[in-house]
Amino acid sequence: MILDYIGVKEINGPLIVLDDIENASYEEIVDIRLDDGTMRQGRIVQIDGKRIVVQVFEGTRGISLTNTRTRLMGHPMEMPLSPEILGRVFDGSGRPIDGLGDIFPVKKANVNGTPINPVSRLYPKNYINTGISTIDTLMTLIRGQKLPIFSGSGMKHNELAVQIARQAKISDEENGNFAIVFAAMGVKNDVADYFRRSFEESGILQKVVMFLNLADDPIIERILTPRCALTVAEYLAFELGMHILVIMTDMTSYAEALREFSSSKGEIPGRKGFPGYLYSDLASLYERAGMIRGKPGSVTQLPILTMPNDDVTHPVPDLTGYITEGQIVLDRSLDASGVYPPVSVLPSLSRLMKDGIGKGFTREDHSVLANQLFAAYAKVMDARSLASVIGEEELSPEDKQYIEFGKQFEEKFVEQSPTENRTIEQSLDLGWELLTLLPKQALDRVSPEFLEKYYEPAVLRVKQKNAEAHKNINEAKSGREAAAGE
Structure with missing residues (x-):
């Protein structure tokens, strides 16, 4: 039997309160019909006996205390799913906004997902190539x-997100089975247009599922956006056998929406006003990444978050760091100096990297090269600190070599064009060429056989490049002199 409950007891921000409700369930969806006949949706977020609190997705503006009709739907929030979902654009709550009509679902799935049994989890292996040297190599x-x-406010994380989405790929034989789920939360209209236009112009929109929640959309919709995106990713990965990369930006906007919603419910705030359950809420999203035994697909997450005042101890990056397996840190000073992407190498790491690189995955020298580049760049920082005290002229010859290495490393390895897509072999070869700036005896993280196999050829390549550059300069100079003589 379907019942409509007429009238509401209270309205408080995005919440409405109803009394004398029978058989309600937590997270159950409700339909709300207003006086003018328009429909809104909400979900039950609190139950106290026969009193329920409903979170209204589109906001409570225009809702009447006396004539509003509320109907319990008997199921949680669900996302319609179909193989044709690829190439589609949705709003934050999973409604199509690309003008191509509704999704005709093969099935519908609860957006809250179901926990992956730890016993059936597979350990992540193999890598995703992003075409960005710092990420792929280090x-x-x-x-x-x-x-x-x-990242930080005003930095180029949106451009980096688009570049990764455009360039990301897996091994050639499986790349046709690779797709992107892109979720933008709390973005301005021009940023949303930039994401959409970039994907359309690069021709990758057909392998992307986009969710766009704008800054002026209701905060409740923002809380649903990553859940809808991850539900789509799980369907594509674990039921259709695809490898899915989920890019979510900006998780700080999501956390702030959660804080605002928690405050409207009158919950006791924790650090900086965020709810005490922020950790478990973020974990419920991040832990939906992984691989399952017996399922060919995988869900990989690349969440992007801005650190208020570049403070890594802020609750959102702090708790995210506890849940996730490493981090990529963008540096404000590199960004200010015009380096793109401004990846800060030393505080960045990937804890699972060691099991997805090397022989059979990338190249046998990958691990030792990454270790040596980290060690050399750490000595660059020490040399720069010393130079700031005593002056660069007073440095030892070895420290001056490290200063030059650091400059070349940032200009040639860290920095690359937003349209430059480097293969893993190009990035590794470039790393070896940069190490030729240092004396061979300084490379204490590399075995003699790898030095002979990769360092020596890199020295020859560098000499050849320098000779060609010198020849081109001389030819250009001769041409200018000949033209002047005429």
Whole structure:
């Protein structure tokens, strides 16, 4: 029997309160019919005996205390799913906004997902190539991993997100089975247009499922956006056998929406006003990444969050760091100096990297090269600190070599064009060429056989490049002199 409950007891921000409700369930969806006949949706977020609190997705503006009709639907929030969902654009609550009509679902799934049994989890292996040297070489993204990007307000994390979505791929034989789920939360209209236009112009929209929640959309919709996106990712990965990369930006906007919603419910605030359950709420999203035994697909997460005042101890990056398997940190000073992408190498890491690189995955020298580049760049920081005290002229010859290495490393390895897509072999070869700036005896993380196999050829390549550059300069100079003589 279907019952309509007429009238509401209270209205408080995005919440309405109803009394004398029978057989209600937590997270159950309700339909709300207003005086003018329009329909809104909500979900039950609190039950106290026969009193329920309903979170209204579209907001409570225009809702009447006396004539509003509320109907319990008997199921939680569900996302319609179908193989044709690829290439579609949705709003934050999973409604199509691309003008192509509704999804005709093969099935519907609860957006809250179901926990993955730890026993059936597979350990993440193999890597995802992003085409960005710093990420691919030094903090490799592994299939099934959750690897956040810690950014700051005004930095180029949106451009980086688009570049990764455009360039990301897996091994050639499986790349046709690879797709992106992109969720943007609390973004301005121009940023949303930038994401959409970038995917359309690069021709990858057909392998992307987009969720766009705008800054002026209701905060309740923002809380649903990552859940809808992850539900789609789980369907594509675990039922259709695809490898899915989920890019979510900006998780700080999500957490702030959660804080506002928690405050409207009158819950006791925790650190900086965030609810005490922020950790478990973020974990309920991040832990939906992974691989399942017997299922060919995988869900990999790349959440992006902005750190207020670049503070890594802020609750959102702090708790995210506890849940995820590493981080990619963007550096404000590199960004200010014009380096793109401004990846800060030393505080960045990928904890699962060691099991998805090397022989059979990338190249046998990957691990030792990454270790040596980390060690050399750490000595660059020490040399720069010393130079700031005594002056660069007073440094030892070895420290001056490290200063030059650091400059070349940032200009040639860290920095690359937003449209430059480097293969893993190109990135590794470039790393070896940069190490030729240092004396061979300084490479204490590399075995003699790898030095002979990769360092020596890199020295020859660098000499050849320098000779060609010198020849081109001389030819250009001769041409200018000949033209002047005429």
